[in-house]
Amino acid sequence: MKTLTLTLFAALSLAGAASAQQAHSHGAAHDHQPLHGGVVVEASDMDFELVAKADSIALYVRDHGKAADLKGATGKLTLLAGSAKTEAALAPAGDRLEARGSFPTAAGTKVVATVQLAGRKPANVRFALK
Template structure:
């Protein structure tokens, strides 16, 4: 038996239309707001926040607003500036933080963060520094 939308009534139709137009996908991965004052990118379900400072670069990783244990990941970052690439290993620094102490992120450069999760899957994010 076919479904007859008109039998639902105008109120039900309005509610169904409103729900169909609600942008739920925007909230599916948690907040995209930086938690540490850095730059944020998504790769699949993983949110990566890059915080560059005078003492080095820190990366914070989470999934749906839940911190991921940094100690379970291996990671590197690659900076490209004026055609030259510089790499550094990111080491777990407690909680969901990975750090490259002493690595200076130059303004206006591209930084690629490569993470390997516990299953061996690779996660890549690209940032443009300001």
């Protein structure tokens, strides 16, 4: 009887794990591919794509494959290149959040973005430029 109980428990555990994996699968609409030539990171169940240029940084936000509503959104960037630290505010600019200025964009530069979308908890997203 004890063996039957353990076998049944193991089978139910495996079935639950399979269901959880299927529930987490988002399908092709949520494949984390860059749409703007940037670096994509998933955080807070959303995709964040960072496109860094020497004079501007754009951050595109997608919620399950669709552009997120950026009305009222705010954000902050912190860029770390070696021992240099640069900070910039992000503001909505059409379909993205954007910062203008002079930015380090060399491979290996680390970027931390803190993004606040209306009605959501703040998201902290970490990138490494390629």
